Amino acid sequence: xxxxxxxxxxxxxDNMVFATFLGMCSYLAVSKKVSTAVGLGAAVIxxxxxxxxxxxxxxxxxxxxGALSWLGEEYAAYDLSFLSFIMFIATIATMVQLVEIxxxxxxxxxxxxxxxxxxxxxxxxxxxxxxxxxxxxxxxxLGLALNYGVGSxxxxxxxxxxxxAIREKIRYSNVPPALRGLGITFIITGLMAxxxxxxxxxxxxxxxxxxxxxxxxxxxxxxIKEEIKKEEAILKSDLExxxxxxx
Amino acid sequence: MGKDSRLILDPLADNNPITxxxxxxxxxxxxxxxxxxxxxxxxxVLFVLGIGNVVISLMRNIIPSKIRIIVxxxxxxxxxxxxxxxLKAFAYELSKTLxxxxxxxxxxxxxxxxxxxxxxxxxxxxSFLDGIGNALGYGVILxxxxxxxxxxxxxxxxxxxxxxxxxxxxxxxAIGYENNGFMLLSPMALIVxxxxxxxxxxxxxxxxxx
Numbered sequence: 001x002x003x004x005x006x007x008x009x010x011x012x013x014d015n016m017v018f019a020t021f022l023g024m025c026s027y028l029a030v031s032k033k034v035s036t037a038v039g040l041g042a043a044v045i046x047x048x049x050x051x052x053x054x055x056x057x058x059x060x061x062x063x064x065x066g067a068l069s070w071l072g073e074e075y076a077a078y079d080l081s082f083l084s085f086i087m088f089i090a091t092i093a094t095m096v097q098l099v100e101i102x103x104x105x106x107x108x109x110x111x112x113x114x115x116x117x118x119x120x121x122x123x124x125x126x127x128x129x130x131x132x133x134x135x136x137x138x139x140x141x142l143g144l145a146l147n148y149g150v151g152s153x154x155x156x157x158x159x160x161x162x163x164x165a166i167r168e169k170i171r172y173s174n175v176p177p178a179l180r181g182l183g184i185t186f187i188i189t190g191l192m193a194x195x196x197x198x199x200x201x202x203x204x205x206x207x208x209x210x211x212x213x214x215x216x217x218x219x220x221x222x223x224i225k226e227e228i229k230k231e232e233a234i235l236k237s238d239l240e241x242x243x244x245x246x247x
Numbered sequence: 248m249g250k251d252s253r254l255i256l257d258p259l260a261d262n263n264p265i266t267x268x269x270x271x272x273x274x275x276x277x278x279x280x281x282x283x284x285x286x287x288x289x290x291x292v293l294f295v296l297g298i299g300n301v302v303i304s305l306m307r308n309i310i311p312s313k314i315r316i317i318v319x320x321x322x323x324x325x326x327x328x329x330x331x332x333x334l335k336a337f338a339y340e341l342s343k344t345l346x347x348x349x350x351x352x353x354x355x356x357x358x359x360x361x362x363x364x365x366x367x368x369x370x371x372x373x374s375f376l377d378g379i380g381n382a383l384g385y386g387v388i389l390x391x392x393x394x395x396x397x398x399x400x401x402x403x404x405x406x407x408x409x410x411x412x413x414x415x416x417x418x419x420x421a422i423g424y425e426n427n428g429f430m431l432l433s434p435m436a437l438i439v440x441x442x443x444x445x446x447x448x449x450x451x452x453x454x455x456x457x
Contacts, residue, residue: 123359132350185441187442
């Protein structure tokens with residue numbers, strides 16, 4: 001259940017493109033055709049599925065405060081978390097390079113379809129963002145980290161697929177000249193993001209962010225009650241006036 | 248001198264990194280709900296891009312071209328760690344608001360884009376000017392978006408109530424004005440940037456795409 005919840009949450013509610021604007025550069029640059037968008041999307045899922053669990057291990061056993069305690073008692077006080085940016089980006093850059101070599105060796109056809117996008121991915125904010133959010137949201141286990149990586153990859157894939165399909169169609173529409181290309185893409189993405197916000201209601205039950213809103217609601221309920229009382233009083237006086245005039 | 252000053256002036260408008268080169272969109276959108284965060288983000292990028300461009304430019308003849316991406320990433324990551332630690336020490340609240348987006352300066356396409364396109368082929372002084380120019384162009388858009396989103400969304404600028412008090416109904420609120428809370432939500436950032444692009448391209452027809 002926990003896995004399913006995180007999976008859907010990372011695809012729809014915390015969608016990388018629409019909720020946190022990660023990987024917008026390649027999202028805008030490579031979304032002119034559906035076929036290339038699919039290639040890049042697949043590569044993003046692939047790389048996120050590898051780097052997020054890897055960086056989770058790195059975070060858990062090297063970077064976190066006290067993570068080095070497996071080396072012995074004297075290392076328990078070390079806190080290397082300030083190194084996480086450089087460690088994460090180094091892992092990502094090496095993994096991308098490694099994946100490129102391995103894929104080229106064992107699956108030339110996959111390499112031909114993903115090949116040109118792989119180097120681009122090392123500097124895609126979605127990949128580093130996935131690892132940084134994994135760290136800041138304190139994901140608990142390796143399985144959940146893998147789940148989070150794949151889920152956010154699929155969310156990114158969906159987003160770029162959708163915008164590429166829309167951009168292919170919008171070429172035949174009569175858009176104001178100054179908005180053509182980049183401008184209209186921004187506005188469409190904004191509208192799609194509003195649409196994706198409606199998924200926010202899907203998992204409010206166990207959501208920690210929903211808790212703080214409970215305080216204001218009690219006050220608003222009191223305000224509403226007072227308003228209802230006032231309206232009732234007005235209604236009563238109206239009724240009395242009506243009865244009086246009838247008499 | 249004329250050539251050098253163009254390095255700074257061009258990215259401010261006609262070759263703006265965000266609206267024309269389409270670089271560095273992610274952070275521009277995510278943190279612009281408040282003006283203060285936008286300003287701090289612009290200064291951070293100014294620091295990282297200015298210094299990073301100089302460092303890469305100084306090393307451009309000794310970096311093997313095959314591993315240049317990793318070298319560039321290491322240089323940026325080091326500078327970003329400095330920014331992150333300084334923010335944590337002197338503006339802790341703000342560093343919480345910016346959260347992972349400070350880290351994401353590393354993969355901000357403006358930085359890698361300028362390293363690749365400019366610093367690898369030019370001397371340190373011109374690279375420095377190019378870095379400053381592009382960071383300023385980025386900052387201008389961030390500050391415009393942050394200004395409108397904070398003003399229309401919460402009626403404040405840098406935290407000061409400029410339109411009056413919404414609870415006691417003073418200032419503009421006395422005549423029935425309401426804050427547009429929608430401006431604070433993330434989709435509006437995209438639409439505001441879209442409108443900026445629209446205005447810019449209407450004024451300068453040469454920028455219109457087919």
